[in-house]
Amino acid sequence: MLGDVQVLEVSGQVSAAFAGKLLAGFGAEVVKLERYPAGDPTRDPDGPDPALFLFLNTGKRAVTANLAHPDGRELLYRLLPCFDVLLVDTTGLAEEHGVEHSPELPVERLPEQFPRLVVVATSPFGATGPYHGFAGSEHTIFHAGGEGYLLGAGLLHEQFPDRPPVGAGGHLAGYQTGLTAATGALAALLDRDHTGRGQFVDVSAQDAQLSLNHLPVMRFFDGVLETTASRGFTFGGVMPCADGYVEVLPLEEHQWQDLVGLMGNPQWAADERFATGRDRARHGREVNQHLREWMRTRKRDQLAAIGQTSACPIAPYYDVDEAMATPHARERGSFQRIDHPRAGPGSYPRMPFRLGTGGEPIDERPAPGLGEHTTEIYGSYLGMSAAEIDGLRSRGAL
Amino acid sequence: MRLDGVRVLDFGWVWAGAVPGQMLGFLGAEVIKVETRKRLDYMRVGRPIVGTEPDPEQQPMFHNVNRGKRSLTVDFRSDAGRELILELVRHCDVAIENFAPGVLDRAGLGYERLAEQRPDLVMLSLSGGGQQGPLRELRSYASTIAAYSGLDSLAGYPGEEPIGIQQAYPDPNASLHGAFALLAAIYRRNQTGLGEHIDVSQLEAGLATVGEAVVAVDLLGGDPPVVGNGGYGGEAFQACLRCRGEDSWVTVQAEGPEDLRRIAELLGVDPAGTPEAIEQALSGWCLDRDHVEAMEVLQAAGVAAGAVTDAGDRFHHPHYRSRGTYLETEHPVIGWEMVYREPWLWWGETGQVGRAPLMGEDNEYVVRELLGRSAADYAHLVETGVLQ
Incomplete structure (x- = not known):
């Protein structure tokens, strides 16, 4: 060109x-x-x-x-x-x-x-x-x-x-x-x-x-100074699983619902404290404890495969050599x-x-x-x- | 200006899709953002600044990634809407989209269909996994891409659980790659008259920015190290040191003996001391100083130092003020607003770029002026909900 x-x-x-x-x-x-x-x-x-x-x-x-x-x-x-x-x-x-x-x-x-x-x-x-x-x-x-x-x-x-x-x-x-x-x-x-x-x-x-660095700057103009203490999605993130790590981020309602379905509709998820996105954000640490507990016993690539077919973004945490070896690449x-x-x-x-x-x-x-x-x-x-x-x-x- | 006379049909949305069009707009192109009220651009959704009702015109992030664009609100899945777009693309040089692969094809607006109308069209399709390959349907956020591409695996404190890069880097990274490829293709079109369809995968763009790790893994074997605040070898030391005040830090890089000597002389300690001893002395010295002051004193001594800044530090700092890194603007709905300027200065100057558009602000311009449709035709498109 x-x-x-x-x-x-x-x-x-x-x-x-x-x-x-x-x-x-x-x-x-x-x-x-x-x-x-x-x-x-x-x-x-x-x-x-x-x-x-x-x-x-x-x-x-x-x-x-x-x-x-x-x-x-x-x-x-x-x-x-x-x-x-x-x-x-x-x-x-x-x-x-x-x-x-x-x-x-x-x-x-x-x-x-x-x-x-x-x-x-x-x-x-x-x-x-x-x-x-x-x-x-x-x-x-x-x-x-x-x-x-x-x-x-x-x-x-x-x-x-x-x-x-x-x-x-x-x-x-x-x-x-x-x-x-x-x-x-x-x-x-x-x-x-x-x-x-x-x-x-x-x-x-x-x-x-x-x-x-757009987002923190936008929030600053909005009157909120983001710090390491306040930063971050209030739930989801990198989580250990049986043989590695996955990255999970069910931000939207339908993604959350999909994830709850995948987990077999556990009782905790029906708690009204987790009813809406705002509720889940407020109780983010508890949500993460539950999610981590579920992820911990499952295999990474299995979770990733689920992530590819459901609406919920679940990504395998790849080392560089694994990222190089995918069929997609x-x-x-x-x-x-x-x-x-x-x-x-x-x-x-x-x-x-x-x-x-x-x-x-x-x-x-x-x-x-x-x-x-x-x-x-x-x-x-x-x-x-x-x-x-x-x-x-x-x-x-x- | 550089892209004067270039017109862009811009389906790009959210962040990664919005930025390539904005970059072309920074360079003088006329960018027509195609939007629909049926599914708002995610960047138009959020809590309002004025009043309590949700308002798509009150989102600063949208204003920062869509500066200078026009807005056409059209239901392009309707027959009349599709026709309108097919007519419009004849007047456009460039098209941009970041829907899931296949979405535009199913709407009858894929590259082939658009290029029938405009054979020398330069088009960018940007998506998580790209247009081909088993992961083409991958639903992704930036964090998904960071995990898949290995970017995450390099971040964190050495020897601990991974933390990920915790930012949307794969979005702006892919959009910059997309803007670069668009400019190259426009350059060639100007020389040869040939169009192009460019497929950018966010995943591959992420891999390209861990390129040295890819090469190292293959040539040397083993996983690339997680270095945290340390370096990849060669430097005397690099560190992130606590300064006076809460959550206040400065980074310092001592490249070799020359830097060690400069730091030692500044502190009044033995320049023949070990790097560890000099780093130790420096960390004590920093504790009594403001992070910006520490940086400036170290820089004056010729040492690479950077205050770890938060958004407020940078906003108020004379350096960024003097370079006009943030621009004060007036927005018709929310009033005073700060936005980023473009990332280049041309002979020290910046381009003149307008604000982000209100939804459908340019419907009349596009349909009446550009396409030359009649007033009756325009009214009909509005009544039937094709123009929203």
Whole structure:
């Protein structure tokens, strides 16, 4: 779909790399420019590249440049007019490359020099405002975005009121920021078709996070500040069963009735204290005790099968390997095998889009090695000879 | 604007279905939300802000995921309603829906039928399990998807019972994936004139955001660890530390020796101390400080720190004020209201986006102006309950 789009990615975190992966998945040519000599910080300099790097960089090609070296910066300036989009996860390129005493390349100014260039910059708190330039990591961004504050709520909070809020695992903040950046890149490209001009798109990881956080914010505007003590559905949730866990959420009346039927219309459920949704919410802890008691003796997959045929949402609590092994994932082709020359063959999630008329998204190429395409890219984009490239290499510019 | 001239027929509802249309609206598209009074959008249901009667116009959440849209209230299962939609789609570039698979087909409005009217239509179908596969009929909330996709299995305190991610993440996640795919397909349509039908499964979109765990499980074996507030290795330490006041916390990430030195110098302790010793000293230091102050002092020293904020902290904070993260608006029914702005700034600016529509607010515009139907025809559609 994006076969004629050229993207240059300079990233050190999840967000810009994920945006690049998404664009590559739809066929854009994505060139990842890595700092010399260490490479992307999500690589492992001493061993094979970790799973995070392998996943985030499928479909890309890789070059190196040393932006601390004037010749390295010159290379970047020569590359920029060849590209439609620059994806970057900082507001200063030189700084990103770990260079303390070299001039910054302020990315927000680049479209002034390269009028057709779309610059999409992700940063922890955005390119403007008092926190502009503040550092951030997945851990700090997730928690600052508000969802961390509320994680570990409900019953758990009653049991352990003094524990800190907890992270959700993975890199949810990074992925949301990357998605926001990728949509921003396409929107700016569509705009360029009208105006002929590129622009600077500022994506704050905080803003991307906050848009997940609608409900607590709505309640706040409504005069109620949600806390870990008050958060959460008042009944339902994750419950242990005989051989694992299930997630149960019978919010609507017909779902509740279905669940009561499945449980064989137990006497407790007929109690008037549980008559309406509001009543059940008021006595949520008791409802949960009864539900847990019933779930405890039953098998997870049996409960899940019931959940698929009844109106009541009951979901099996899958580990990642179980989520990969479902017949549903097999039939849809949710995963693809990619053979990486060093890491070997492995399963990767396919781009989560099935297309009706235009074929499947393309993302089969394995993540590139450090500088794997340096000669090829500088040759084809800048017309440099092998001797010139060797010269730069010997001067430490790449 | 970026999508000026693009018109969207938007059947999307609740949260995951509403957001892709809103995103296109943020970018300048005209988005026509198709609604029915027979079954209200779940986001229009809830307790009222003014008075005591239920009112579909008084739901802030609806206002936040449907900004800038128009509303057409039509019974599209009636013959005349279906005809109206088939006529309308000729004037539209994009269609969006998140009903259970097959619902639109049964109403005679599936992709094939719509694309007959508009061959270069770009359409997004978004559902829990996607349009194909054994779980296509799965009835799901976001929490169902979080359990099925393995997202839940990574959350919680290490070594304890799982707690799940306890938020609706799979909804906004799938809707952002949907918006991205729509933009890519619009881009290609502009180049080639080809339409597209995009099938997004919330389950797969969830799996895509645990991608590194998928790859790790397959290459390395074993389950990915539940790390809680810890990291995946490499960092000196990362922690969530108690601050002064009730339920007040700050997160800190010390990447390596450089960060340890910065923290030690700030606290006046031995920079050669172990990461544990420095973390210990820091946790004592935080106890005497407000969480936002702790964050700002640590950041000034060059350390990645984030105050754990609640909705009120962020709303009142100068940073979010200065970036206009929340917009003050006037709603015709509930009056003053705060909404989120779009998630990008363009050269530091935000787009001009109107409020969410009242039900059927644009019936006349769509039927009379866009479709050019007569006043008598319009009145008849209203009388017969086709337009509600």
